[in-house]
Amino acid sequence: MKTKIIRVKDDQIDNSELEVIDEAFKAGKLVVFPTETVYGLGANGLDEEASMNIFRAKGRPADNPLILHIAEVSQIRELVDEIPDIAVNLIDMFWPGPLTLIFKRSKMISDVITGGLDTVAIRMPSHPLARKILQHTRLPIAAPSANLSGKPSPTSLERVVEDLDGKVDIIVDGGRTNYGIESTVVDLTENPPIILRPGGVTTEDLKVIVPDIRTDSTILDASDDRIPKSPGQKYKHYAPIAECYTFAGALDIIVKNINKQIRENADKKIAVLATEETKDSYEGAYMVINLGSRDNLIEVAHNLFEALRQCDDSKVDVIYAEGFEFRGLGVGIMNRLLKASSGRVIFGL
Ligand code: TXA
Numbered sequence: 001m002k003t004k005i006i007r008v009k010d011d012q013i014d015n016s017e018l019e020v021i022d023e024a025f026k027a028g029k030l031v032v033f034p035t036e037t038v039y040g041l042g043a044n045g046l047d048e049e050a051s052m053n054i055f056r057a058k059g060r061p062a063d064n065p066l067i068l069h070i071a072e073v074s075q076i077r078e079l080v081d082e083i084p085d086i087a088v089n090l091i092d093m094f095w096p097g098p099l100t101l102i103f104k105r106s107k108m109i110s111d112v113i114t115g116g117l118d119t120v121a122i123r124m125p126s127h128p129l130a131r132k133i134l135q136h137t138r139l140p141i142a143a144p145s146a147n148l149s150g151k152p153s154p155t156s157l158e159r160v161v162e163d164l165d166g167k168v169d170i171i172v173d174g175g176r177t178n179y180g181i182e183s184t185v186v187d188l189t190e191n192p193p194i195i196l197r198p199g200g201v202t203t204e205d206l207k208v209i210v211p212d213i214r215t216d217s218t219i220l221d222a223s224d225d226r227i228p229k230s231p232g233q234k235y236k237h238y239a240p241i242a243e244c245y246t247f248a249g250a251l252d253i254i255v256k257n258i259n260k261q262i263r264e265n266a267d268k269k270i271a272v273l274a275t276e277e278t279k280d281s282y283e284g285a286y287m288v289i290n291l292g293s294r295d296n297l298i299e300v301a302h303n304l305f306e307a308l309r310q311c312d313d314s315k316v317d318v319i320y321a322e323g324f325e326f327r328g329l330g331v332g333i334m335n336r337l338l339k340a341s342s343g344r345v346i347f348g349l
Pocket residue numbers: 035037038039040041064065066067098100102114117119120121123125143144145146181182183184185196197229230231232233
């Protein structure tokens with residue numbers, strides 16, 4: 001199939017283009033669009049055949065459920081069985097934005113969307129372009145991240161094209177996405193609610209509304225081999241081709257340990273994922289990527305997936321990634337790094 005690219009500047013999209021996108025959704029086609037987190041691979045969430053095509057295009061396992069994207073809160077009503085009180089407060093505070101909420105599903109939701117679960121994930125993105133597209137179509141749009149299954153999520157048009165050119169009908173180009181890591185997923189069917197995937201909205205933010213919120217313990221502990229509650233968390237994810245190691249502990253020790261590994265692996269092509277504060281501290285690596293300042297984790301998250309893809313482009317053998325504190329956005333960043341490292345963590349005291 002020939003993929004059509006709709007180029008948009010400063011989120012100014014014509015009505016005629018919104019119409020083309022809406023018609024594509026209604027015809028069961030696949031449309032990639034930017035959200036504030038990562039690009040999403042969208043289809044009409046009420047069209048079972050179209051939703052199945054998402055799984056085909058990505059090579060995604062059928063038991064990994066999809067998030068439905070909406071523009072107005074009123075759209076939830078027909079999609080869910082019940083709306084708990086706590087949902088109303090969370091929605092007031094965080095929507096539109098990078099928070100996905102899990103509800104008991106209504107009968108109209110297909111098993112294809114939920115991967116056979118009796119729950120459904122819903123989110124209202126804040127990206128202006130995503131909002132315009134969703135407002136125009138009015139359909140709930142099923143959209144996983146627009147990468148081939150297992151690869152880092154795409155944060156730019158170029159990375160979407162790399163993975164999905166010829167496999168989708170339309171790609172809407174909205175430039176680089178803002179957050180860079182995916183939305184926080186919170187399961188509201190449990191009491192107290194559980195964070196299944198850390199992301200753009202932090203645990204500290206959520207605790208303001210839900211003081212007793214818990215975190216699924218499997219998402220940060222690489223040695224915990226219990227099955228995560230969120231099906232997507234059990235798959236190899238965000239994985240670069242190179243072998244990746246995450247270094248944890250105090251920053252000076254991280255730098256020392258990475259330098260030691262560089263020296264001991266001089267025969268290998270090495271990439272270091274560093275930060276503004278440490279980028280000049282490494283000698284002998286093939287490349288040192290500066291993710292941004294440790295004082296600005298939004299910038300680090302924004303650059304993370306692109307950096308992993310750059311490592312693949314350069315065909316490095318190993319990636320040594322500096323770790324971050326399990327606080328604020330650092331939790332989401334560490335979750336992605338630990339997945340990219342398949343649990344290979346080097347601690348130093
Ligand atoms: O930021 C985002 O959430 C992006 C943008 C495109 O919206 N989307 C995204 O979708 O990251 P995806 O499919 O790559 O990740 C969705 C995650 C998966 O880990 C999936 O298992 C989980 O949400 N999920 C979806 N429905 C669920 C459900 N009913 N119960 C538990 N987990 C669910």
